Amino acid sequence: MTKVLVVDDSALMRRTLGQLLQGAGMAVETARNGREAVERLVECEPDVVTLDVNMPDMDGLTSLSLMMQVRPTPVVMVSSLTEQGALATLEAMALGAVDCVAKPGGTISLNLEQVAHELIAKVCAAAGARVGRAARSCRERTSSARSAQTRQRSEALGAHARAPAAKVHTLAPQSHKGLPEGLVVIGVSTGGPRTLEDVLPQLPAHFPWPVLLAQHMPANFTGVLARRMDAMCPLNVVEVDRPMRVQAGTVYVARGGSDMVVAPLGAELCVRPTPESGTYPWHPSVSRLMESALQHMDATRLVGVLLTGMGDDGAKPMADLRRKGGRTIAESADTAVVFGMPHELIAQGGASAVLPCQQVAAQLRDWLLADRLQGA
Known part of the structure; x- marks a missing residue:
């Protein structure tokens, strides 16, 4: 019991x-x-x-x-x-x-x-x-250092919540119109906010693909999550509360209380919030986001990442992605707080790589650098 x-x-x-x-x-x-x-x-x-x-x-x-x-x-x-x-x-x-x-x-x-x-x-x-x-495994820090960081972060985040998010409003436009080079789709649930601190801050400001993130979280919490991660990351991090054109250098966080989908916007792509669907049991839905990405981008230009969380949200469409030539990462049991979602992806034969959370960003960088070298 x-x-x-x-x-x-x-x-x-x-x-x-x-x-x-x-x-x-x-x-x-x-x-x-x-x-x-x-x-x-x-x-x-x-x-x-x-x-x-x-x-x-x-x-x-x-x-x-x-x-x-x-x-x-x-x-x-x-x-x-x-x-x-x-x-x-x-x-x-x-x-x-x-x-x-x-x-x-x-x-x-x-x-x-x-x-x-x-x-x-x-x-x-x-x-x-x-x-x-x-x-x-994810945080080899002393309790005194953690306490100091807690105080510093609380002060910084309080000021950041009151101030306008400068990075959000000063994004440089893409150098060309049309589809992005590719998309990274990340799904995460239980234990996610802490795990994301081991992934997103390690992606450089010049990361060439937009990152779409679905974190199971209540309404009103995802905006705070986006601002928190924006303060920690070289990339811009924004909550998707309206249709937004996707561009490199930005992480798009699905808004709690809704789902996020990829959709055409003229000759380009955007992400937009959409009402929760009863077809999907968890929200914001990783599966719905991944399915919509597959509808509008070639699988070879997509990477799916499934991190800690209960259930199986995102496992099936990410396994489909791999079968169609895309690449996927499942967080390993060594660092997953709850080894549910990534385990399901592995069980379905859908994981191109199984990695501890601290190695996910490096793998993404390596894959995308190799793509650029091959295309040069």
């Missing part, structure tokens, strides 16, 4: 979350604040922790940092949909939390039943996450 430690300063939230998880056959322990959570973590040794951000005595981020030092445990953040809540949640995921669930009604949410299925699915997936091993 999966044991879950529910951490929230609201007695109502603790009771409601506990009832939902107990109804799914899980054992539940509770804590009222971050300090008590660290104590209870050692006492009851839960399989998963659900953690609020804003709490008295000790907040969620401080508590999470201590948890990862004392007893690394999969953590699912349960956060409000505000921008402040999204910023804190993204920072928590950089610190080691594996996923997040948005409270539909704010800090004290009386309608958690709306996200009950999502909550239970993410807690179940988190129970199988390899937090300790993934954390060591």
Whole structure:
């Protein structure tokens, strides 16, 4: 039986979350604040922790940092949909939390039943996450360095969220009209924001192909994710909230609460948000994005990357891509927080390469450099 430690300063939230998880056959322990959570973590040794951000005595981020030092445990953040809540949640995921669930009604949410299925699915997936091993392999940093970076990033991201995104508005136009040289499609879910920090910042500003990213994440969170990654990356990183012409030097992040598809725009290509389709169980959908890319680009000019995440989103169309002459990368079990999506791609014979997350960017650079040398 999966044991879950529910951490929230609201007695109502603790009771409601506990009832939902107990109804799914899980054992539940509770804590009222971050300090008590660290104590209870050692006492009851839960399989998963659900953690609020804003709490008295000790907040969620401080508590999470201590948890990862004392007893690394999969953590699912349960956060409000505000921008402040999204910023804190993204920072928590950089610190080691594996996923997040948005409270539909704010800090004290009386309608958690709306996200009950999502909550239970993410807690179940988190129970199988390899937090300790993934954390060591992806982030060999001391706790003091992590704390300093957390403070610096929080200050920088707060200023970045208030300031206009200069890189987004000063993109140089492409030197020619028409289709891009190619497209890189990246799909990621549970554990994704942290893993993306090992991939996207390693792509240089002159990276020759546009990058399309579908990260399973709630609405209001993907804009914060895009700004966070934009502050870290040589590439421009933008959330797709309207049709945008694709161009090199840019990462296009699918907006939460919708799917993103590739579509023609005159003689060029664009990406645009589109309403979620019930045909696809996860959103923003990796499969739908990959399928639309295959409709408008030759498979040999596409690269698919499937990173950590539960389920099989993106596996089938990326396997199809490889069969049609395209190239694909599956994250290896060594670094995947949840080895679901990449495992499915490998199982379907669809992985051209199986790599730890730290080697994905180098492989992309090598492939595209080889393409250019062959075309020279």
